[in-house]
Amino acid sequence: MIDCHCHLLFGIDDGPETLDEAVSMARILFKHGFSTVHCTPHCISGLYENNPVIVRDRVTRLQQALDRAEITIRLRPGMEYYLDARFSEHLPDLQPLGESRLLLVEAPAWAGADVIVGNIRQIVARGFVPLIAHPERCHLIAAPGQGGLWAKTRSLFGRAEPKPAWDLLAQLQDLGCLFQGNLGSFAGRYGKIVEHHAVSMLEAGLYSCIGSDSHPLPGLDEMISAGLEAVCRLNSNHRQLLSASRLLS
Numbered sequence: 186m187i188d189c190h191c192h193l194l195f196g197i198d199d200g201p202e203t204l205d206e207a208v209s210m211a212r213i214l215f216k217h218g219f220s221t222v223h224c225t226p227h228c229i230s231g232l233y234e235n236n237p238v239i240v241r242d243r244v245t246r247l248q249q250a251l252d253r254a255e256i257t258i259r260l261r262p263g264m265e266y267y268l269d270a271r272f273s274e275h276l277p278d279l280q281p282l283g284e285s286r287l288l289l290v291e292a293p294a295w296a297g298a299d300v301i302v303g304n305i306r307q308i309v310a311r312g313f314v315p316l317i318a319h320p321e322r323c324h325l326i327a328a329p330g331q332g333g334l335w336a337k338t339r340s341l342f343g344r345a346e347p348k349p350a351w352d353l354l355a356q357l358q359d360l361g362c363l364f365q366g367n368l369g370s371f372a373g374r375y376g377k378i379v380e381h382h383a384v385s386m387l388e389a390g391l392y393s394c395i396g397s398d399s400h401p402l403p404g405l406d407e408m409i410s411a412g413l414e415a416v417c418r419l420n421s422n423h424r425q426l427l428s429a430s431r432l433l434s
């Protein structure tokens with residue numbers, strides 16, 4: 186399997202703090218069958234000031250450590266870009282996923298559709314394909330006018346039936362976007378509403394790939410197990426989704 190979204194690099198975002206912690210995470214990914222992992226640290230101006238040089242340097246150092254530990258995972262560089270008002274600062278030097286033209290991007294929780302669509306247009310104009318990370322977790326897409334305490338209360342009682350903003354998703358698709366779902370969403374890591382959206386989007390055929398979005402959180406091993414089990418149970422096309430075979434190999 187190929188992981189297209191993973192916070193495995195150490196010391197540059199909210200991923201592992203140390204090299205040893207990164208190696209421990211890689212051991213879990215390898216155990217579950219991942220043979221290639223795209224390292225996609227956050228790139229958020231003012232918070233995680235990453236660039237392609239920093240990412241490639243960390244990938245080289247971590248790959249050497251994995252080789253020494255005989256963990257046969259091939260690491261590839263990537264980034265998870267935050268589509269906020271300062272995203273355009275990164276346009277001159279973008280880091281896609283490996284050798285592909287895919288650019289992993291994340292919609293900020295607060296952002297309006299105009300900010301997201303404007304940034305998407307700039308990415309496409311430069312010849313990249315925006316891969317929108319976990320749309321099932323994006324407030325604008327997944328909780329249009331249905332967030333807040335009411336949605337959380339309904340979620341607690343298992344009566345969450347909100348609908349994603351299919352019209353916005355269709356607009357983004359028309360602009361050339363692809364979509365990536367999170368294993369943790371299917372595992373219920375982010376609550377019932379997100380799980381519900383993830384299943385809806387999977388059934389609608391929205392996703393081009395599924396990624397782990399791994400962070401060094403307690404229960405990472407169990408989250409990956411549960412997510413893989415759910416995706417394989419829900420979708421006969423799971424092998425393609427989990428290898429991103431049409432996109433990255």
Ligand SMILES: [Fe+2]
Nearest residue numbers: 190192265398
């Ligand atoms: Fe992420």
